[in-house]
Amino acid sequence: MRVLFLCLLLCAGSLAAAGPAAGSPRMACPQLAGTGFPQARVSSAKTEGSYCVLHGVLEPGTHFEIRLPTHGWRGRYLQRGCGGLCGQIPLGPADSAECAAPANSGFAVAADDQGHRSADPSDGRWGAHDPGLRRVFGLTSEHSTARLAKAVIARFYGRAPTYSYYDGCSGGGREAMMLAQRYPDDFDGIVAGAPANNWAPLLGLYQPWLARVNTDANGRDILGAEKLPALHRAVLEACGNGNGNGGLGVITDPRHCGFDPASLACARGTDSPGCLTPAQVHTVRELYRGPRDAAGRNLFNGGEPYGSELAWREWLIGGAHSTAARLGLNYLKYLAYRQNPPAGFDLADVRFTDAEFTALNRLGDRIYNANDPDLSRFRAHGGRLLLYHGWADQAISPWSSIDYYAALERSAGGFAASKEFSRFYLIPGAHHCLTGAGTKVDADFLTPVVDWVEHAKAPEAIRTPIVRDSDGTQLVDQTIRPHDALAPAYPDKASLNTGYDYVGSYR
Incomplete structure (x- = not known):
């Protein structure tokens, strides 16, 4: 860490x-x-x-x-x-x-x-x-x-x-x-x-999601660190404000970015650090959208923001050894429930459902x-x-x-x-x-x-x-300057960072 x-x-x-x-x-x-x-x-x-x-x-x-x-x-x-x-x-x-x-x-x-x-x-x-x-x-x-x-x-x-x-x-x-x-x-x-x-949906659902969607059936990363520089540059070229070193700047508000990961797709049958395979395109989209249930409702407020790609290396890449995976699994195994899950519980066992969201918040609302x-x-x-x-x-x-x-x-x-x-x-x-x-x-x-x-x-x-x-x-x-969270955002309709339908609320 x-x-x-x-x-x-x-x-x-x-x-x-x-x-x-x-x-x-x-x-x-x-x-x-x-x-x-x-x-x-x-x-x-x-x-x-x-x-x-x-x-x-x-x-x-x-x-x-x-x-x-x-x-x-x-x-x-x-x-x-x-x-x-x-x-x-x-x-x-x-x-x-x-x-x-x-x-x-x-x-x-x-x-x-x-x-x-x-x-x-x-x-x-x-x-x-x-x-x-x-x-x-x-x-x-x-x-x-x-x-x-x-x-x-x-x-x-x-x-x-x-x-x-x-x-x-x-x-x-x-x-x-x-x-x-x-x-x-x-x-x-x-x-x-x-x-x-x-805390409870952040550790119990968001972090496991980041790890799960980037893990293949053999437990390996789908999106590797070698792909991040090209992905990040493509995002900044599409949405950066140009006010920075190299002219690309930063993304002022990801909600106004309509970058589609498919625009970086590899040619059929090829794979290189400068492009994304079909599986990687899917993973990147899932990362930007965040955890969802079967009905498409978000189980945490949002997903990975456009512009964060270079920092994925230190957070969600590395399979079971990534920071996201370790935080999520430790929380779910030892801290999240009154009765701990079985010793063999793994990230593959996490259920991304409304019922799981509710179960996590029973203890979460009390103390976390x-x-x-x-x-x-x-x-x-x-x-x-x-x-x-x-x-x-x-x-x-x-x-x-x-x-x-x-x-x-x-x-x-x-x-x-x-x-x-x-x-x-x-x-x-x-x-x-x-x-x-x-x-x-x-x-x-x-x-x-x-x-x-x-x-x-x-x-x-x-x-x-x-x-x-x-x-x-x-x-x-x-x-x-101070942000008014109730002000209209006027987002890009094509943005993967908009239109979140969060199952929870702040009371």
Whole structure:
């Protein structure tokens, strides 16, 4: 799994001067070691770089790390979310430049492993026979860590944080939405990136679909990685905006793209990296459309977006070893049902039916899904939410966020009313959690939320340039604005990324 599941980097040095008054520690860092807090134990406390770093355990088994600036604390608390099925604390080395940035901006920082330890964030075996651990992972870990961290902060500095923020992407984005919906008083500002909020059908149907439709009868990939560059180039030639390196740019909105994979079909009896066989044409179409039942109704909001093709290599290619296959199978075998399926259960056993959708959501709605669009309590608390999603997200279809935000707008009383406490941004050319296929989006979403919470400066336009991972070369320069999910899209009628008929709804 990529580092996106391990650490969300923060570039917020500009925040330091504008924040609340600085605070100084009231006690030495080592004095926190061994101290007791309700349902928690601090096992170690020592100074590392600019932080007093605490490690410990929240009952029954959530490992946490809390970092307290040893000087210049400005009354801010930041909690970071964890992606995938977690199992690791998503913070880099305390003395690294990127993870020292929060200290320089006056943040105390914390994160946890969501109740279990695992070297692989697609491993779900920890929850196979423990409903309690499932509940900690799905529902309570982030709330518990927030309560603990605030108590530790109050003891160390002599006062509680003035402002509290949460920043998470993917699984961390699901956690962010869960906090806004079920624990609305915990945080003042929340950043939710590519949220996996529609968790049960995402893990139980969407990921298995991505793996299944690209697997032949012998368990091999139908569409191999060698085909992706030509496919991606053909899509951009048909639908790119031309505003980027090489002139092809990015796809501003996949709903306006009518690319047909059959236009790249190989000549009869031939096969090469520059064309698609009949089986591959069919697979690509199925990927763009997403999981469906026998009646053609979608079992998840959308499919793979046009423009995401280069990132398929790291997500859905590789048969049973692909990220999509491992996440889907681990969820279904160990976490999805009250009674686990037989030990021999495999992706070939997944049923893409309305009945299966309903079965998955029985447990999903209780502890995993974060689909409630009514954020009135979060709004009344004064909370501010910024939600973002990449238009080229290969892991979680952006239509999931579009549908959720449309429901949020309706619940709030329309687009204008929703903007009183929330913003939603769609980013052309951005892969999952803003990274993938050798590029990343060089954007900062936390600073606008801090400005909104602390200075009532609501975010509008945000610059989201795309750069090459290897050397930082800018490939695309773009600025995005808040998206109205209820506005007419005027899609291309031939587009495979339109006309979704989702069996679920956001209530």
